[in-house]
Amino acid sequence: MQPEMNLRILPRTVQQETVDKLRLAIFSGVFEPGSRLIESQLCVQLGISRPSLREALRSLAAERLIDLVPNRGPSIPALTWEDMTAIYEARELLEVEAVGRCSLRIPKEQLSELEKALSAFAEAASSNNSLARVTTAADFYSIILANCGNPILEEIHRGLVARISFFRARSMSLEGRAQQSFAEMQEIYQAIAAGDQKAARKASRKHILKAMAAAKESMESAN
Amino acid sequence: MQPEMNLRILPRTVQQETVDKLRLAIFSGVFEPGSRLIESQLCVQLGISRPSLREALRSLAAERLIDLVPNRGPSIPALTWEDMTAIYEARELLEVEAVGRCSLRIPKEQLSELEKALSAFAEAASSNNSLARVTTAADFYSIILANCGNPILEEIHRGLVARISFFRARSMSLEGRAQQSFAEMQEIYQAIAAGDQKAARKASRKHILKAMAAAKESMESAN
């Protein structure tokens, strides 16, 4: 067994569960962007006390998944297009780098995992389940980021993707976007499988630019 | 007045003050890496209640400035050299990009601010105040990041630098490192002032690699 393996079993605490539940709720679009949350209501809905809820809210606020203005309480961020652009640009920077690194070092069995994830996304893309599309796509990236050799890149990337999940779900619902997305991801996969760093980076950059364009389109059509 | 200017006056809440105080304490090396903190003690020292403290700790944990293991309480992360390398690599990616962007778009008055920050660092570098060195260096970067045109890059960079502040302070105390650091920063400044993106990126990359080497050296000499 690898010596650096962490065997500690983490007890699930109430506020950890709360963070996860709220995070998932935000991803799923349960809360309208810009809408305000009310502590007392959330306490009742989640069946927990206010101190526990408030601790969970602090975590989410630090992740930027909610806004927390003193004396006004928590609310769901309403991202502007400028915010979104900045996030997509940062994501591009990290993801292209990660894909490039990944293409040089991914082990075989992880590559087959990546292929499986790609197939899963293909299936979700043909379905009508937009949450499944986003989660399977996230799985695909998560394998890439986990094999880029830098856990910090992975961590930051996860945080960024989380912040735009709401809009990713919406743009994935655009006519034909999921299929196109699949084609782009396939291209990335093939470049990684071939160990061709340059092609991998190029495909990755192209994919993100398209995704950003799709997000912009879905955002404008929503208003 | 710019329409997007945010005029809201943010009341300073107890736990915000607490987060700031603890953050500063961590930066200053008040706590030994790996050491454990005890809630009840912190409450007394900070003069606040346990719920408020715990909320502040959640924020810091989400920023990765402390570790928070269930049933064991908060502790200061003891970064390994691998952790540090990963952080420095991510920092390089972001900082080089930011410097490059900044060189193309920084307005004149911000450039003079940058020059001032550089002078301030020069002064600190000749002094014996290692905290001043780190903070003036941080001011220098913060101006660059604020003018790179992407607030997300700025935000992520700030988080990364915060996590390695302890070791930056130590490596800045290495014989001659501060002076060398100043020379490298001057090079970055000149490339930005000249609007030479390529040179700016190159200087930035060089600076970080040197900083990483210095950090490694100081880390090894400490053990």
Next chain:
DNA sequence: TCAACAGGATTGTCTGACATTCTATCAATC
């Protein structure tokens, strides 16, 4: 020497309380 076992210390969580701050409504004024 090592394992089981207390006991104290520490954290996780809750309840309840109160002061402060926000917000929405409505009256009063220009």
Next chain:
DNA sequence: GATTGATAGAATGTCAGACAATCCTGTTGA
């Protein structure tokens, strides 16, 4: 009619105190 002012209700910020669950440490026993 629009703006200002005042007021009541709601929501948040903060605290104190309590108790169970868990961790840690030193001691006992084999």
